[in-house]
Amino acid sequence: xxxxxxxxxxxxxxxxxxxxxxxxxxxxxxxxxxxxxxxxxxxxxxxxxxxxxxxxxxxxxxxxxxxxxxxxxxxxxxxxxxxxxxxxxxxxxxxxxxxxxxxxxxxxxxxxxxxxxxxxxxxxxxxxxxxxxxxxxxxxxxxxxxxxxxxxxxxxxxxxxxxxxxxxxxxxxxxxxx
Amino acid sequence: xxxxxxxxxxxxxxxxxxxxxxxxxxxxxxxxxxxxxxxxxxxxxxxxxxxxxxxxxxxxxxxxxxxxxxxxxxxxxxxxxxxxxxxxxxxxxxxxxxxxxxxxxxxxxxxxxxxxxxxxxxxxxxxxxxxxxxxxxxxxxxxxxxxxxxxxxxxxxxxxxxxxxxxxxxxxxxxxxxxxxxxxx
Numbered sequence: 143x144x145x146x147x148x149x150x151x152x153x154x155x156x157x158x159x160x161x162x163x164x165x166x167x168x169x170x171x172x173x174x175x176x177x178x179x180x181x182x183x184x185x186x187x188x189x190x191x192x193x194x195x196x197x198x199x200x201x202x203x204x205x206x207x208x209x210x211x212x213x214x215x216x217x218x219x220x221x222x223x224x225x226x227x228x229x230x231x232x233x234x235x236x237x238x239x240x241x242x243x244x245x246x247x248x249x250x251x252x253x254x255x256x257x258x259x260x261x262x263x264x265x266x267x268x269x270x271x272x273x274x275x276x277x278x279x280x281x282x283x284x285x286x287x288x289x290x291x292x293x294x295x296x297x298x299x300x301x302x303x304x305x306x307x308x309x310x311x312x313x314x315x316x317x318x319x320x
Numbered sequence: 321x322x323x324x325x326x327x328x329x330x331x332x333x334x335x336x337x338x339x340x341x342x343x344x345x346x347x348x349x350x351x352x353x354x355x356x357x358x359x360x361x362x363x364x365x366x367x368x369x370x371x372x373x374x375x376x377x378x379x380x381x382x383x384x385x386x387x388x389x390x391x392x393x394x395x396x397x398x399x400x401x402x403x404x405x406x407x408x409x410x411x412x413x414x415x416x417x418x419x420x421x422x423x424x425x426x427x428x429x430x431x432x433x434x435x436x437x438x439x440x441x442x443x444x445x446x447x448x449x450x451x452x453x454x455x456x457x458x459x460x461x462x463x464x465x466x467x468x469x470x471x472x473x474x475x476x477x478x479x480x481x482x483x484x485x486x487x488x489x490x491x492x493x494x495x496x497x498x499x500x501x502x503x504x505x
């Protein structure tokens with residue numbers, strides 16, 4: 143304990159321990175009337191417990207009255223600087239859209255509408271069949287056209303950029319967005 | 321940039337956006353002026369709370385900054401239909417508890433010449449408050465120092481109202497005994 147031992151301690155009398163244990167509840171009006179009456183009767187007869195009661199009564203007011211220390215003038219600028227460093231600006235937020243558009247246009251151009259899409263599906267099915275044949279030892283490993291590899295790379299890149307963009311939007315607009 | 325934010329804060333004030341939940345809503349929408357206004361409005365109470373919780377000016381400054389940065393990061397979770405203060409102080413209490421867990425009070429050797437804010441210079445009540453255990457000190461600070469009503473203290477600490485009352489009674493009993501002993505010395 144930080145406080146030194148008291149020079150003169152008041153002697154506890156019968157009922158002091160019980161009464162002191164209920165002083166805070168008495169002050170807050172949380173004791174049932176019968177118990178409150180018993181504590182008050184003890185207080186009327188015990189000067190030492192009355193001293194405790196006085197402290198118990200004054201404590202809430204004294205706690206309220208503790209003066210708040212003055213914050214450092216650096217507090218607000220420090221917070222704003224940290225927030226500014228974390229903040230996602232409009233340019234950072236929307237610039238991935240341009241990249242997404244370029245990648246998306248490339249994919250659409252490559253697929254060239256429904257005919258291109260059908261061709262891609264046909265080629266993919268053919269590749270899968272050839273791969274299956276290679277797997278069971280009926281044919282050689284099929285060669286993949288360079289255009290398909292390019293499309294795969296562009297599509298993968300589009301997915302990565304889109305995920306990054308979504309993470310920025312989520313951080314900027316909050317978890318309710320997604 | 322900082323000047324720009326201050327101008328934005330003034331613009332909000334002139335537009336009548338002064339209530340904490342309105343400012344939080346605007347800050348959530350990306351208005352940094354609103355966020356700055358919130359920080360300025362709560363800096364004194366947050367720093368005071370941090371100081372009484374840690375009793376170290378540098379650590380208190382660090383904790384107060386952390387509370388506001390966490391506020392900014394969590395604005396997206398704030399329900400604008402609900403009052404701001406209970407939500408904010410719950411966040412502050414959590415940040416303070418986490419901060420204390422991550423940085424336990426260092427054991428330092430006391431210098432021969434005591435610094436200005438040594439224990440002996442503290443008022444008995446503040447000194448006794450410092451010695452309270454964390455689970456008793458936190459509700460005392462939130463209720464008597466930050467002035468939160470009991471139900472908001474309970475919400476901030478994730479406790480029932482009766483549990484908060486019980487902790488406050490225990491804390492005040494400890495403080496009261498220390499103060500009576502001090503008077504008898």
